[in-house]
Amino acid sequence: MNCPYCSNEMSKVTDKRSSPDGTRRRRECLKCKKRYTTYEKISKEDMYVIKKDGRREKFEKEKLESGVVKAFEKRPVPKEKIEKIINEIEEQLRKRGKDVMSSVIGELVMKKIKEIDNVAYIRFASVYRGFQDVQDFKDELKEIK
Numbered sequence: 840m841n842c843p844y845c846s847n848e849m850s851k852v853t854d855k856r857s858s859p860d861g862t863r864r865r866r867e868c869l870k871c872k873k874r875y876t877t878y879e880k881i882s883k884e885d886m887y888v889i890k891k892d893g894r895r896e897k898f899e900k901e902k903l904e905s906g907v908v909k910a911f912e913k914r915p916v917p918k919e920k921i922e923k924i925i926n927e928i929e930e931q932l933r934k935r936g937k938d939v940m941s942s943v944i945g946e947l948v949m950k951k952i953k954e955i956d957n958v959a960y961i962r963f964a965s966v967y968r969g970f971q972d973v974q975d976f977k978d979e980l981k982e983i984k
């Protein structure tokens with residue numbers, strides 16, 4: 840970005856702060872010595888979820904978030920840890936490309952939750968897989984013991 844005062848291209852960065860949304864830089868123009876701030880937003884490309892029936896839906900992090908948060912309800916797991924796995928899941932999904940199968944998301948989420956808390960895992964899995972009957976549920980419980 841050019842200096843807003845004199846349009847000079849060269850500047851030096853005097854301060855830099857990163858946040859999940861982007862980076863804020865304080866700059867000093869090398870020509871007129873005035874200071875200004877630039878923002879660099881992280882551009883996240885749209886990602887699409889391919890449903891079982893073939894429908895294509897825009898990926899919404901909020902949906903992923905609410906499902907995971909719900910699974911951990913009243914569990915002794917710190918918020919930061921839950922946030923962290925949500926971000927890790929998103930990151931891993933984005934590495935896979937623009938389109939991702941909903942089943943891939945489900946399996947990945949289950950794997951991540953399982954690493955942290957078995958009760959949350961069972962909760963999520965029972966909603967996600969829609970256990971057919973109590974026997975399914977028991978089999979699943981046996982599996983994780």
Ligand SMILES: [Zn+2]
Pocket residue numbers: 842843844845846847868869870871872873
């Ligand atoms: Zn300048």
